[in-house]
Every structure is written in structure tokens, then in C-alpha cells.
Amino acid sequence: MPGRPLTASSSDPSSDPAAELTFEAVLAAAEIVRTELAPSPLQAHPLLDRALGRPVLVKHENVLPTGAFKVRGGVHLAARLTDAERAHGLVTCSTGNHAQSVAYGARLAGVRATVVMPASAPAAKRDAVRALGAEVVLVGASLGEAAEHARARAAQTGASFVCPTDPRIVLGHATAYLELFGQAADAGAELSALFVPVGSGTGAAGACLVRDVLAPDCRVVGVQSAAAPAGWRSWRSGAIETAPATTRAAGLATTTGYPRTQAVLRERLDEFVLVDDDAIDDAARLLATCAHTLAEGAGAASLAGALARRMDGLVAVVCTGANASADEIARLAGSVAAA
Structure with a gap:
């Protein structure tokens, strides 16, 4: 409801890139987020399992208000x-x-x-x-x-x-992964890997913060478009790098690495893969036809990563957003018709 007062804090965000990004801070953020947002489902889709040739769970952040985890x-x-x-x-x-x-x-x-x-x-x-x-x-x-x-x-x-990697933003995003690992544990599901799309890297950083405590044996794999590789380059080099962003996936179209999230990813991210935009479109088609889910490019990227990087065991992907553009929907319709 517009104008409803929320709990305020008088402290400014830290200038230390990762100083406030702790598991304890994620737990505190979750107390706030759950008062406004219901948990999003973590679901299996048999047709998707068949298409991938192995089991996969989908975290449906696309059902949240605004249609995205952010x-x-x-x-x-x-x-x-x-x-x-x-x-x-x-x-x-x-x-x-x-x-x-x-x-x-x-x-x-x-x-x-x-x-x-x-x-x-x-x-x-x-x-x-x-x-x-x-x-x-x-x-x-x-x-x-x-x-x-x-x-x-x-x-x-x-x-x-408000920087997209403000610690308050990162901690809010991390609550998606607190839910995910908790839901998997409640279902008795042991995840071997979690694929997370990377634009600014807030989701992947949040996933690492939670994974380290709740599921240390699960690998966290970042996925970025090869047409917007600034985050991937920064992770590989250990320095903040820039790169052109020509990807069709708007949610991945960042032109620079971000110091705060890179500080976490360099230490904790297990792997980082690049996928091309056509592979992202193919993953969006699979989500539409096998998981009854409309995904924008960034929302399909983690599935594209799981298709590109085959791993044994149960894996999870995150549909981070459903806000597909008209062009994305047109491409999806065309690919479904051709299938």
C-alpha cells in the first residue's frame, strides 16, 4: 500500500565493498521481506527433466510482484x-x-x-x-x-x-536463496549445483552467502550472456573490467563489473559460464513449453547455463524474471512454432 511506513534505519551503507554482506544480515533481511512477500515456489517439472535428461528444480521468482526477484x-x-x-x-x-x-x-x-x-x-x-x-x-x-x-x-x-549493488539491495536479493536452500532441505533434496544469472551479480553473491552456511557442498555457477561479459571478465581477472553489452537480454546488459558483488564472487563463486543469446532463447522456449513459465532473457539464462554445463545430480535454476519484451515474446512464439 502506498505510503505505508516501514522500519527505518539511520545508518548509511558501508563503503567497504562486502562489509555488510553476511549470512546473519541475510537472516535479518528475510524477517523484513517475508512481511511483504510470500515465498516463491521451488518446483520440479517432469517435462523439463525429460528435456534436460536429468532432474532440475526451478525457483519461480517470476511470480513475485513486479514479476522478478529484484x-x-x-x-x-x-x-x-x-x-x-x-x-x-x-x-x-x-x-x-x-x-x-x-x-x-x-x-x-x-x-x-x-x-x-x-x-x-x-x-x-x-x-x-x-x-x-x-x-x-x-x-x-x-x-x-x-x-x-x-x-x-x-x-x-x-x-x-541507489547503486544496484547497494548492500541493502544485495541482502534483499539473497533472501531468494535463503528460501531456495530451505525449501530444498525441507523436501529432502540434495542439490549438486545451483545456476544463477549474472548482470550486476547481486543474485549470485547472495546465493554464495547463503550456500556457504546451508549447503556448502552445492556448487554455485554464475551465468552471463557472452554478449555482455563484463562481470565474467572481472571475475576471471580479479580486477573490475568493462565490456560492451550487446545482448538481447536486457536484464544482463551490464557494461562493467561491480566491486561489491565481485568481492564476494571472486572468493566464493565456483564457476562462471558464458552462453550466447540464442541459447538463452532456447532455454526460454523450454521454460514455456515444459514448465508453463514465461521468462525474460535474464530469467532463462540460468537454465541456459545448466544446459551448457552438464553436471551430475540434482541441479536448481532460478527463473529470475517474467518481464519479457514484445521482441522476446515474438522470438519465443517463433521458436515454439518451429519446434
């Missing part, structure tokens, strides 16, 4: 806003799902929000952000250009810039 970050952020943030509002940048997350959280907390999006952001996601009450500003051809403008706009207006 709403968890917005809900947690709303409860942890500083007094200055409440007074002067928020500015962020995004290609879509983070934008909706911050807009959703701002509406919960009753604060102003401005979202800077690149011109390439899908129209449906721009409209969704506006519907949640945030102002949308279109700037630049890439997320990097939008981010530069968003930071400048925050400095000029006195609003607070």
Missing part, C-alpha cells in the same frame, strides 16, 4: 532508508527490473523516486516503473551512460543515488 531488494531497501533518503528521495539507474524494485520500495515507504533508464530499455518495463509512481528519465544508449547521468542527477538534486 522486488526483494526494493522491499528491504524501503525498510532501511536513512532520514536523508526519506527527505530527499531516491535516484537509480536500470534496464528494468531493478527500476521496478526501487519504484516498488519507494512507494511502500512513501518517498520520491527517479529512475534513469537507457533508451534501449523495453517499453513495457518503462511503463511498469511509471505505473508504480516513479519518474522515468531516458538517457544514453547503455546502462553505463544511464548510470553516469543518474549519479549526476542525484548530486544536483540532493537525492540519494
Whole structure:
């Protein structure tokens, strides 16, 4: 409900890249997130098992409000806003799902929000952000250009810039994996691997934080589009790197590695694979036909990774979002018709 007050925090986020990212902090975030969001299901789909030739569980984050896991970050952020943030509002940048997350959280907390999006952001996601009450500003051809403008706009207006890897956002996202590993344990399912899509890396970092405590034998594998490999390059080199983002999957279209999440991933991520955009489209088709699930490109990427990196045992993938663009739906319809 718009304007409903949430618990506030007067402390500012730490400047130390990973200082606040602990399992205990994930547990605290979960207490907040569960007051607003019901757990998303972790499900088996026999037709999907048959298509992969081995068992797989799907974490359906696509059923959450805004249609994506990132709403968890917005809900947690709303409860942890500083007094200055409440007074002067928020500015962020995004290609879509983070934008909706911050807009959703701002509406919960009753604060102003401005979202800077690149011109390439899908129209449906721009409209969704506006519907949640945030102002949308279109700037630049890439997320990097939008981010530069968003930071400048925050400095000029006195609003607070919310980085997509703000610790409050990362901890909110991590609650998806607290649920996932808890659900698997409750079902007596022992996971050999978990595949997680990587854009800014918040989900993969959160998965590692939880896995290390609840399922240390499970491998966490990051998956990124080969057409937007900045995170993969940063993970491999140990330094923050940039790369062009030409992927069709808007949720993966990051042009740089992010220090906060890379600090976690370098130490804890087991593997990192690149998949091409056609493979992501193929995975989206499988989710539609075998798991009754519409997935955007980023939401299908973890399944594409599981198809590319065959592993023994039970694996889990995460459908992180269902906000497919018109072009994605058209490609999906075409591939289904041709199958």
C-alpha cells in the first residue's frame, strides 16, 4: 500500500565493498521481506527433466510482484532508508527490473523516486516503473551512460543515488536463496549445483552467502550472456573490467563489473559460464513449453547455463524474471512454432 511506513534505519551503507554482506544480515533481511512477500515456489517439472535428461528444480521468482526477484531488494531497501533518503528521495539507474524494485520500495515507504533508464530499455518495463509512481528519465544508449547521468542527477538534486549493488539491495536479493536452500532441505533434496544469472551479480553473491552456511557442498555457477561479459571478465581477472553489452537480454546488459558483488564472487563463486543469446532463447522456449513459465532473457539464462554445463545430480535454476519484451515474446512464439 502506498505510503505505508516501514522500519527505518539511520545508518548509511558501508563503503567497504562486502562489509555488510553476511549470512546473519541475510537472516535479518528475510524477517523484513517475508512481511511483504510470500515465498516463491521451488518446483520440479517432469517435462523439463525429460528435456534436460536429468532432474532440475526451478525457483519461480517470476511470480513475485513486479514479476522478478529484484522486488526483494526494493522491499528491504524501503525498510532501511536513512532520514536523508526519506527527505530527499531516491535516484537509480536500470534496464528494468531493478527500476521496478526501487519504484516498488519507494512507494511502500512513501518517498520520491527517479529512475534513469537507457533508451534501449523495453517499453513495457518503462511503463511498469511509471505505473508504480516513479519518474522515468531516458538517457544514453547503455546502462553505463544511464548510470553516469543518474549519479549526476542525484548530486544536483540532493537525492540519494541507489547503486544496484547497494548492500541493502544485495541482502534483499539473497533472501531468494535463503528460501531456495530451505525449501530444498525441507523436501529432502540434495542439490549438486545451483545456476544463477549474472548482470550486476547481486543474485549470485547472495546465493554464495547463503550456500556457504546451508549447503556448502552445492556448487554455485554464475551465468552471463557472452554478449555482455563484463562481470565474467572481472571475475576471471580479479580486477573490475568493462565490456560492451550487446545482448538481447536486457536484464544482463551490464557494461562493467561491480566491486561489491565481485568481492564476494571472486572468493566464493565456483564457476562462471558464458552462453550466447540464442541459447538463452532456447532455454526460454523450454521454460514455456515444459514448465508453463514465461521468462525474460535474464530469467532463462540460468537454465541456459545448466544446459551448457552438464553436471551430475540434482541441479536448481532460478527463473529470475517474467518481464519479457514484445521482441522476446515474438522470438519465443517463433521458436515454439518451429519446434
